[in-house]
Amino acid sequence: MISLSQPPRTTDALRTFRSGVRAFVQNEFAPNQDRWRQQQFPDADAWTKAGAVGMLLSDVPAEYGGGGGTFAHEAVVVEELTRAGVPLHSFIHDNVAHYILAYGSEAQKRHWLPRMARGELVGAIAMSERTAGSDLQGMRSTARRDGDHYVISGAKTFITNGWHAGLVCLAVKTDPKATGPKAISLIMVETKGLPGYRVGHPLEKIGMHAQDTCELFFENVQVPAANLLGPAEGKGSFQIMDKMSYERLAIAVAAVATAERAVAVTTKYVKERQAFGKPLIEFQNTRFRLAECKTEAHIARVFLDTCVERFVAGALDAFTTAMAKYWLTDSECRIVDECLQLHGGYGYLAEYPIARMWTDSRVHRIYAGTNEVLKEMIAASL
């Protein structure tokens, strides 16, 4: 029987790590969610506090300030945040670290990773623009080489962690004449006190209200040429394709944790709520719907755990990662919607966790490659 609180891949070390993260998230983050939602971003010190307990860069080598763990540690962090209903996107921050780890120079790693691990430098990934979402080739932001610097102009939208971002992994066109993937490069931008850089107010979303999603503006922003990621310009598209798998798998982890949480809170609810003189669970329809949801969540967990194991072993291909992100987030939304229905009108009230799960989970099918784009990608492997 699958446990809803301890996925089967767990070990003693991971169990200890999980209990520390769980206690911290429950005590430090969960009680602040109403306030975070109102201000539309987490407290700035949420990041340094998370860093202090080892929740950030848990799967980055210790020599760069990380926890020295694997993606299994990252999954624990994502699961515990999800189960507490805290939409802090530390996996995006951690993904930025993995771009640096994979493609940065030794000097870049030592310069940025320890501060990221401590939460002093919050990471964001800025690719999307108004004219470029699924089709990143449509981006218009440019970086022009001028001596020892790049001069960056353009605007990005939908940027997770944008409000606090101190280090932006920015996708830009470095060669305006080039067409196709070779036009794009990734440049790391340290934003603190940077002339010409501006953050828009967090965007009004239908869910994830406690999490900052912002527009970023660059007006002739100068950054050192040494901030280019990789050995040469024009490698950005390849780097994105490679490291997007990390983000997609982290979203799949959140999807399964949400589905399991939805089944758990709904099971409790239907045992307590009465209609026609008996608890809702005594209606066959309730039992059958929940049985279906629990079965689907179980299948999702087995698929996910296989993917995580293969990812940790360096053996998960991009197509299977795309399958995991697409299928597990579709499944999550099916389950959460069914569970909301079993709550009746209370499922529509924001104070009930299932309502927030419904609005928060919806974006999982959209970002990091929409599920339609991912199906095209999977189809390319046929």
Ligand SMILES: Cc1cc2nc3c(=O)[nH]c(=O)nc-3n(C[C@H](O)[C@H](O)[C@H](O)COP(=O)(O)OP(=O)(O)OC[C@H]3O[C@@H](n4cnc5c(N)ncnc54)[C@H](O)[C@@H]3O)c2cc1C
């Ligand atoms: C809350 C939130 C957080 C985000 N965080 C970030 C972030 O941190 N960094 C970042 O860079 N971006 C971020 N994004 C942007 C996100 O990645 C894009 O919204 C997503 O890639 C889709 O792009 P689009 O919104 O421009 O939609 P479009 O590309 O305009 O797509 C519209 C519709 O057309 C479909 N479509 C498009 N192309 C195809 C195709 N080839 N085949 C079939 N169907 C297709 C899509 O599936 C979709 O249904 C975030 C978005 C949201 C909502």
